[in-house]
Every structure is written in C-alpha cells, then in structure tokens.
Amino acid sequence: MNKTIVLIALAAWPAAAQLVENGGFDALRPDGQPTGWTALGANVQYVTADSEGGACRLSGTQGTFAALAQGIRGIKTIGDIKTPLRISVRMRTEGVSAKPDEGEASFSLWFTDNKGRNAGALAVAAARGDTPWKQYTRVVTPEELRALSDQTKEEDRPLVCALRANLCNQPGSMWVDRVECEEVEPPALSCRLDRGEYTTGDKYARLLIATAAPWHKATVTISGGSRPFQFDNAGEGSCTLALGGLTPGEHDCEIKVFDTTGKALGASIVKLKISVDPFDQQ
Numbered sequence: 001m002n003k004t005i006v007l008i009a010l011a012a013w014p015a016a017a018q019l020v021e022n023g024g025f026d027a028l029r030p031d032g033q034p035t036g037w038t039a040l041g042a043n044v045q046y047v048t049a050d051s052e053g054g055a056c057r058l059s060g061t062q063g064t065f066a067a068l069a070q071g072i073r074g075i076k077t078i079g080d081i082k083t084p085l086r087i088s089v090r091m092r093t094e095g096v097s098a099k100p101d102e103g104e105a106s107f108s109l110w111f112t113d114n115k116g117r118n119a120g121a122l123a124v125a126a127a128r129g130d131t132p133w134k135q136y137t138r139v140v141t142p143e144e145l146r147a148l149s150d151q152t153k154e155e156d157r158p159l160v161c162a163l164r165a166n167l168c169n170q171p172g173s174m175w176v177d178r179v180e181c182e183e184v185e186p187p188a189l190s191c192r193l194d195r196g197e198y199t200t201g202d203k204y205a206r207l208l209i210a211t212a213a214p215w216h217k218a219t220v221t222i223s224g225g226s227r228p229f230q231f232d233n234a235g236e237g238s239c240t241l242a243l244g245g246l247t248p249g250e251h252d253c254e255i256k257v258f259d260t261t262g263k264a265l266g267a268s269i270v271k272l273k274i275s276v277d278p279f280d281q282q
C-alpha cells in the first residue's frame with residue numbers, strides 16, 4: 001500500500017537501481033552487525049527497533065562521536081556522479097540537545113578529501129531534541145556537488161563521498177532505517193499551451209515550458225502553417241507565440257529547447273487548435 005503511494009509520488013523522478021546495500025538493516029553478519037555498514041566511533045548498535053524490522057541506533061556522550069557509514073555502489077568520488085541522486089532515510093531522535101551550538105543528529109552525503117579529512121557534507125536529515133520516525137528525502141545534483149568540489153583546494157581533490165549518520169558530542173540517541181540512494185533522470189521536457197483551443201480572432205498563444213535545467217532558447221515550428229517561430233533568452237518557462245497567418249484547423253507545434261550551454265534539452269509536440277472566430281464569419 002505504502003509502496004504504491006511512493007511510486008506515484010516519484011513518477012516525475014523515475015527510480016533507477018538501488019545504490020545502498022542493506023538500507024533496511026535486515027541482513028546481519030555472523031557477528032550480529034548489519035552487512036554493508038561500518039560503525040565509527042563508539043556506541044553504534046543494531047536494534048530491532050519500533051520501526052520496520054531492524055534499524056540502527058547511535059548513542060552519544062559529551063565529547064565523543066558515533067557514526068555509521070557506507071560507500072555508494074559504483075560511486076567513489078564526486079566526479080562519478082553524472083545524474084541527480086535521490087537520497088532518503090527514515091530517522092528518529094531522542095534526547096539530542098536542542099541547542100543550535102551543540103550539534104545535531106544528522107544523516108548526510110559526507111565528503112572526505114583525498115587525504116581522508118572531513119571536507120563537508122550535504123545534510124539529507126538533521127534533527128534536535130525528540131523527533132518521531134520520519135522519512136527524509138533530498139535530491140542532490142551534479143551541479144551543487146561540483147560547486148562544493150570547487151571550494152576544495154586542487155591538491156586535496158577529488159572528494160570521496162559516502163552516506164553517513166552522525167551524532168557528535170551529544171548525550172542523546174538517533175535511529176536510522178530505510179536508507180535509499182538512487183540515480184534519477186531529470187523530468188523530461190514538458191510543453192503545453194495555456195488554452196485548449198484558440199480562434200482566428202486570437203493574436204497570441206502562451207506556451208508554457210518546464211525542464212529540470214535552466215533554458216535560454218526555444219524554437220517552435222508549426223506544421224501546415226506559415227513559418228518557424230524562434231525565441232531567444234525567453235526566460236523561465238513561458239513565451240508568447242504569435243498566431244498571425246495560421247489557418248483554422250489543427251497544427252502540430254514542435255518545440256525544441258536548449259539549455260544555457262546550448263545543449264538540446266529535448267523536443268516536444270503539442271497540438272494547436274484554431275477555430276474560426278464567430279465574429280469573422282459574419
């Protein structure tokens with residue numbers, strides 16, 4: 001039931017292969033610890049929690065840290081990430097300090113430089129105090145990762161990434177479960193007209209364009225009609241289409257959109273219906 005709801009909600013971001021091993025903490029090694037994960041610091045334990053089967057609990061004390069990490073399948077460094085990554089975790093906390101200057105419980109895409117030093121993190125989930133089980137999701141893009149990499153000195157690159165739960169200098173506890181990481185394709189180009197039908201009395205139609213990337217140029221070619229329309233630097237997602245010279249009937253509008261680097265983002269065809277304006281008939 002829940003699975004159906006999740007799949008519908010993610011329809012715009014089609015799911016790919018799962019890049020996390022044992023994200024639900026259901027498989028255990030002979031020593032009783034969950035496979036695929038590495039515990040760092042003190043006080044990390046596998047628990048049969050009030051969650052979905054197994055989970056992992058991290059308990060901290062002042063002056064120590066507890067962490068749990070896993071590399072991402074097929075991805076070692078930031079440069080290996082070519083498409084957006086959707087990262088998700090189910091998490092709860094208890095007794096974590098609510099003071100902003102005392103850290104927090106977090107689950108992140110965590111980076112170390114080529115010398116193994118901490119080089120920043122993009123938080124998927126962060127919580128203080130007592131929080132109930134909740135699923136947190138973040139999509140990270142190759143562009144924001146590149147920006148993060150650019151802040152690191154050249155000789156310290158490339159940045160190595162991992163998924164990591166972290167509880168630092170904290171007396172409380174955090175639990176994690178259902179960790180997921182998938183490569184996702186940006187949504188396809190989507191184009192539509194602002195109305196279902198126009199008349200010969202209409203001078204313009206509004207074309208609405210949506211893509212995952214910023215775009216700056218669209219060309220529109222209308223079949224059976226007069227001429228191609230071209231838009232440069234059309235702005236964010238919509239432009240005006242002049243209808244002068246088009247005959248009544250149904251026309252195919254082929255829209256091609258290019259991003260700010262000139263790369264084609266795709267093509268789409270929408271039907272443009274023009275009926276005779278009743279006032280024109282008289």
Ligand SMILES: [Ca+2]
Pocket residue numbers: 023024025026051052053054055177178
């Ligand atoms: Ca579980």
